[in-house]
Amino acid sequence: MTTKLFHVSDVHFGKEDPAAIAWFKERVEIERPDAVLMTGDLTMRARTREFEAGGAWLKSLAAPVTVEVGNHDIPYYWDPIRRFLIPYRRYAAIEKMIERPLDLPGVTVVPLKTTARAQWRWNWSKGSVSPGALRKALALIDKAPKGNLIFVAAHHPLIEGGTKGTAKTRRGEHALGELAAAGAHAVLSGHVHDPFDVPVDCNGWMVRMIGAGTLSKRVRNSPPAFNEIVIDGDRFETLVRTQGGEPKHAISETTAAGAL
Numbered sequence: 001m002t003t004k005l006f007h008v009s010d011v012h013f014g015k016e017d018p019a020a021i022a023w024f025k026e027r028v029e030i031e032r033p034d035a036v037l038m039t040g041d042l043t044m045r046a047r048t049r050e051f052e053a054g055g056a057w058l059k060s061l062a063a064p065v066t067v068e069v070g071n072h073d074i075p076y077y078w079d080p081i082r083r084f085l086i087p088y089r090r091y092a093a094i095e096k097m098i099e100r101p102l103d104l105p106g107v108t109v110v111p112l113k114t115t116a117r118a119q120w121r122w123n124w125s126k127g128s129v130s131p132g133a134l135r136k137a138l139a140l141i142d143k144a145p146k147g148n149l150i151f152v153a154a155h156h157p158l159i160e161g162g163t164k165g166t167a168k169t170r171r172g173e174h175a176l177g178e179l180a181a182a183g184a185h186a187v188l189s190g191h192v193h194d195p196f197d198v199p200v201d202c203n204g205w206m207v208r209m210i211g212a213g214t215l216s217k218r219v220r221n222s223p224p225a226f227n228e229i230v231i232d233g234d235r236f237e238t239l240v241r242t243q244g245g246e247p248k249h250a251i252s253e254t255t256a257a258g259a260l
Contacts, residue, residue, distance in 0.1 A: 001105060001106070002230055002231060002232045003034050003104055003105045003106050003107055003230075003231040004031070004033045004034055004228065004229070004230055004231070005033055005034060005035050005036075005037055005104075005107075005151075005228070005229040005231070006024075006027070006028060006033040006035075006036045006037070006063070006226055006227070006228060006229075007036075007037045007039065007188050007210065007212045007226060007227035007228075007229055007238075008024060008036060008037070008038050008039075008212055008215060008226040008227075009038065009039040009040060009041065009070075009155075009189070009190025009191070009211075009212040009213070009214065009226075010039075010040070010041040010070070010190045010191065010193055010212070010213075010214040010215070010216055010218070011038075011041070011042055011054065011057075011214070011215045011216055012041055012042075012043065012044045012072065012214070012216035012217075012218055013042060013043050013044060013050040013051075013053045013054040013057070014043055014044030014045055014047065014050045015044045015216050015217050015218055016053075016054075016215065016216050016217070017215055017216055017217050017224050017243075019224075019243065020215040020216075020224035020243050021057060021215050023224075023243050024215055024226060025057070025060060025061060027241070028061045028062050028063055029062050032062060032063065033063050033228070034063070034064075034104050034105065035063055035064045035065070035066065035102055035104055035109065036058075036061055036063045036064070036065045036066075037065075037066055037109060037151075037153050037188055038058065038065060038066065038067040038068065038097075039068045039070075039153055039154065039155055039188055039189050039190040039191075039212060040067075040068040040069055040070025040071075040072075040073065040115075040154075040155030040156075040189075040190050040191065041070030041071065041072040041073060041155065041190060041191070042054040042058075042067060042070065042072075042073055042094070043072055043073050044072055044216075045072070046072065046073050046074055051094065054094065055094040058094055058097060059094075064102060065097050065100075066097060066099070066100040066101070066102055066109060066111065066153060067094055067097040067098050067099075067100070068098075068099065068111060068112075068113070068114075068153050068154060068155045068190075069098065069099070069113060069115050069155065070115065070155040070190065070191065071115050071124070071125040071126075071155065071156075071191070072125075073115070074115060099111035099113065101140055103144070103145060103148070106147075106148060106149060106231055106233070107148055107149045107150075107151055107231055108140075108141075108144035108145065108148045108149070108150055108151070109151050109152075109153055110137050110140045110141055110144070110150060110151070110152050110153065110184070111137065111140075111152075111153050111154075112129065112133060112134070112136075112137040112152050112153065112154040112175070112179075112187075113129075113130070113133040113136075113154070114127040114128060114129055114133070114154045114155050114156040114158075114167075114169060114172075114189075115127070115128070115155060115156075116128040116130070123168075126156070126166075126167060126168040126169065126170070127154075127155070127156025127157070127158070127167045127168065127169030127170065127172060127191070128156075128169065128170040128171065129158070129169060129170065129171045129172055129174075129175040130171075134171075134175050134178060134179075137152060137179065138178060138179070138182050141179070141182045141183060141184060142182065149185045149186070149231060149234065149236065149257070150182075150183055150184045150185050150186075151184075151185065151186045151187075151188055152179055152184050152186070152187045152188065153187075153188050153189075154187060154188070154189045155189060155190055155191055156169045156172070156189055156190075156191045157169065157172070157187075157189045157191065157192065157209060157211055158172035158173065158175055158176040158179075158187055158189070158209070159172055159173055159176060159200065159209065161192065161196040161198050161209050161211050162196060162198065163192040163193075163194045163196055163211065163220075163221070164192070164194065164220050164221055165191065165192030165193055165194065165220060166192065167189075167191050167192065176200065176202060176207060176209075177202050177203070179207065180200075180202035180203070180205045180207045181202070181203070181205070183205075184207055185207065185208065185236075185257040185258060186207060186208040186209075186210055186236070186257060187207060187208070187209055187210070188210045188211075188212070188227075188229075189209070189210070189211050189212075190211065190212050190214075191211075192211055192220070193213060193214040193216075193218060193219060193220045193222070194211065194213055194220050194221050194222045195211055195212055195213045195222060195225055195227055195238075195240045195251055196209070196210070196211045196251065197209070197210045197211075197238040197251045197252045197253065198210075198253065199253055199254050199257070201260060204259065204260050205258065205259060205260065206254075206256065206257050206258060206259075206260050207257065208236075208238075208252075208254075208257050210227065210229070210238055212225070212226055212227045213225035213226065213227075213240070213242075222240075222242070223242050223243060223244060224242065224243040225240055225241060225242040225243065226240075226241050227239065227240060227241070228240075228241055228248060234256075234257075234258065235255040235256055236252075236255060236257070237250055237252045237255045238250065238251050238252045239251070
């Protein structure tokens, strides 16, 4: 039995690509994946109307959905009261989807928060894994059904995946090592707007770093795209789906993960 996930990211409502989001919704309706994993930056400026539009779109999808918080989903620097005191008030439209763990046939999806309201550096858009966020993810991995593949969903790549955009996630390498030691098989992310699937050796345990493209107008090296992840037993493959009728194509360097 195979399990199929659609991994989408960085839709940026406010700068969304209407044709791309309509195309994605159509693909979900026709192909019926087991779940949709949205790895952050649903909005462009965390405005109420952007969350309402993004929430309506997510709720219209014919599949279970889990959503990570992206750096664009927190009120910006010029709105310090909301950023520091009530950063998540506008999430009401998608509250039940935020950081939602999922247990699916053969796979458990575990959320990991990588955004921060403030950091000791100028660029607060970059990733950061707090000790509390890591502990929460590790606890969920510990509770996962035995034998399941463990997919961790975050917004920022924990280490760089060779893309033009960067995450520079603080404590990301440490977090990746801890997640690997706990048995995670893959970390899914967004932020950089280009897809990748890179295996990483963490002391004899291979974790796959998988990044999705964007469905916004803010494209970089790739056209609007999302990932289709097909899981068959203990192996899984990442296929990139691009808008415009191009055939889907595999980007996985390997279909394996786990002990080397």
